Amino acid sequence: QVTLKESGPALVKPTQTLTLTCTFSGFSLSTTGMRVSWIRQPPGRALEWLARIDWDDDKFYSTSLKTRLTISKDASKNQVVLTVTNMDPVDTATYYCARTYPGRGTGGFDPWGQGTLVTVSS
Amino acid sequence: DIVMTQSPLSLPVTPGEPASISCKSSQSLLHSTGYNFLDWYLQKPGQSPQLLIYLGSTRASGVPDRFSGSGSGTDFTLRISRVEAEDVGVYYCMQTLQTSFTFGPGTKVDIK
Numbered sequence: 166q167v168t169l170k171e172s173g174p175a176l177v178k179p180t181q182t183l184t185l186t187c188t189f190s191g192f193s194l195s196t197t198g199m200r201v202s203w204i205r206q207p208p209g210r211a212l213e214w215l216a217r218i219d220w221d222d223d224k225f226y227s228t229s230l231k232t233r234l235t236i237s238k239d240a241s242k243n244q245v246v247l248t249v250t251n252m253d254p255v256d257t258a259t260y261y262c263a264r265t266y267p268g269r270g271t272g273g274f275d276p277w278g279q280g281t282l283v284t285v286s287s
Numbered sequence: 288d289i290v291m292t293q294s295p296l297s298l299p300v301t302p303g304e305p306a307s308i309s310c311k312s313s314q315s316l317l318h319s320t321g322y323n324f325l326d327w328y329l330q331k332p333g334q335s336p337q338l339l340i341y342l343g344s345t346r347a348s349g350v351p352d353r354f355s356g357s358g359s360g361t362d363f364t365l366r367i368s369r370v371e372a373e374d375v376g377v378y379y380c381m382q383t384l385q386t387s388f389t390f391g392p393g394t395k396v397d398i399k
Contacts, residue, residue, distance in 0.1 A: 229387075273338060275341075
């Protein structure tokens with residue numbers, strides 16, 4: 166069974182750096198074609214893709230947020246970490262991680278984690 | 288970035304009746320492999336999104352065959368042949384041809 170679970174602080178202050186961890190099981194991020202993405206959703210709003218890391222350590226970022234995002238992986242720990250610098254109240258959202266299985270192009274996010282709500286407030 | 292639009296944004300449906308959602312992209316999503324890099328997701332109330340269709344028309348594992356995806360280039364459609372009550376939620380299309388990926392604004396489907 167493939168699962169992903171996001172973890173991190175529920176509350177951060179403006180200007181702080183957010184660090185989120187996606188811990189997964191049931192697959193290896195060392196397998197050719199495997200990828201993990203981060204996606205977020207502000208309350209009541211649409212989904213927004215943030216970043217992706219591939220089995221070969223290639224990394225890709227949202228055009229609008231790339232100066233603030235860093236994605237990394239520890240395949241031995243089955244974890245993918247996303248950092249977001251200079252947090253602002255508009256970054257308040259539920260943050261999800263999701264897997265791309267080989268052969269589904271670069272998307273085909275399945276499954277998704279349960280999400281973690283991060284609130285930015287002083 | 289590629290801009291994704293959806294219509295309608297709200298869709299009241301009658302159980303047993305068909306329904307369709309349109310998704311348009313600002314650039315062609317047709318890859319050199321011949322696949323369209325377009326996914327469909329459903330986010331049921333209070334849940335994480337779930338994959339319905341990937342590469343334009345391939346149903347994900349476990350997705351009922353009443354769901355189908357079609358289209359090519361910049362125009363795509365998600366069809367539900369006979370809506371069931373469990374199909375309510377927000378449907379999103381997403382392009383994966385260009386990183387950074389982009390989602391549509393979502394179509395909220397509910398029961399009339």
